[in-house]
Amino acid sequence: MNTPSLLFSPYGIKGVSLKNRIIMAPMFVGYADPDGTVSSLVLDHYREMAGSGVSMVVVENASVDPSGSGSPFILRVDHDRYISGLAQLAKTIHDQGALAFLQINHAGRYAYLRERLATSPLKTGKIVPREMTHEEIQRIVDGFAEGARRVKEAGFDGVEIHGGTGYLIVQFLSPRTNHRTDAYGGALENRMRFALQVTDAVLEAVGKDYPVGYRFGDGHCIPFRDGRDL
Ligand SMILES: Cc1cc2nc3c(=O)[nH]c(=O)nc-3n(C[C@H](O)[C@H](O)[C@H](O)COP(=O)(O)O)c2cc1C
Numbered sequence: 149m150n151t152p153s154l155l156f157s158p159y160g161i162k163g164v165s166l167k168n169r170i171i172m173a174p175m176f177v178g179y180a181d182p183d184g185t186v187s188s189l190v191l192d193h194y195r196e197m198a199g200s201g202v203s204m205v206v207v208e209n210a211s212v213d214p215s216g217s218g219s220p221f222i223l224r225v226d227h228d229r230y231i232s233g234l235a236q237l238a239k240t241i242h243d244q245g246a247l248a249f250l251q252i253n254h255a256g257r258y259a260y261l262r263e264r265l266a267t268s269p270l271k272t273g274k275i276v277p278r279e280m281t282h283e284e285i286q287r288i289v290d291g292f293a294e295g296a297r298r299v300k301e302a303g304f305d306g307v308e309i310h311g312g313t314g315y316l317i318v319q320f321l322s323p324r325t326n327h328r329t330d331a332y333g334g335a336l337e338n339r340m341r342f343a344l345q346v347t348d349a350v351l352e353a354v355g356k357d358y359p360v361g362y363r364f365g366d367g368h369c370i371p372f373r374d375g376r377d378l
Contacts, residue, residue, distance in 0.1 A: 184224025186233030198244035209253035212291035216254035225295035234302035256316030312365025
């Protein structure tokens with residue numbers, strides 16, 4: 149007798165029930181409108197992805213602050229005006245029988261803007277970003293919390309914090325990109341501070357029963373010679 153494959157057996161995450169263990173990883177495709185709203189192309193793309201049989205789609209990274217988009221065609225969650233489009237997106241995925249999470253992010257030194265905020269002023273391409281003040285750090289922490297609230301309000305089943313791909317959270321964690329001498333730099337406990345503040349603020353904003361994921365990645369998007377040394 150054949151035993152059912154574990155891959156196709158149900159699984160539960162904090163109150164949500166996945167019909168199998170196949171999940172679509174977040175993947176930026178650049179289909180958002182240039183102001184970061186959900187476009188018809190975004191809906192078409194995720195309708196097809198959700199209809200593929202996966203139990204859950206983690207929608208690509210969406211920016212939590214106007215300073216945080218890696219491209220003009222990245223989804224945004226930094227204002228209530230984005231909620232209605234995101235609600236359409238969550239419904240489109242649900243209509244195909246899949247659960248929907250949305251990933252929230254700040255690109256830091258990899259934002260597409262000329263004036264960039266970063267942990268430390270390290271030259272990125274031709275641009276030297278500005279080191280974030282404590283007020284700006286707090287604004288971005290609040291942005292993650294508000295973004296997560298909007299994700300929940302839009303009807304997504306959970307939210308994922310983007311702690312990978314060399315973006316702002318990694319820029320704080322890594323000694324390669326964090327040269328600060330204040331409470332956010334130096335020892336690991338200090339370099340972790342921003343990630344922990346973001347996580348605490350998100351949990352506080354969405355409540356203890358709402359699923360919150362954290363994608364951890366050690367890549368910096370810096371050549372291997374001295375990258376990835378978290
Ligand atoms: C075009 C592209 C866009 C991506 N966008 C995201 C993203 O928004 N968030 C994220 O966490 N990972 C993103 N990734 C990483 C993927 O989720 C995945 O981890 C990576 O492609 C490695 O998976 P693989 O080994 O199956 O190729 C992206 C990857 C690609 C190729």
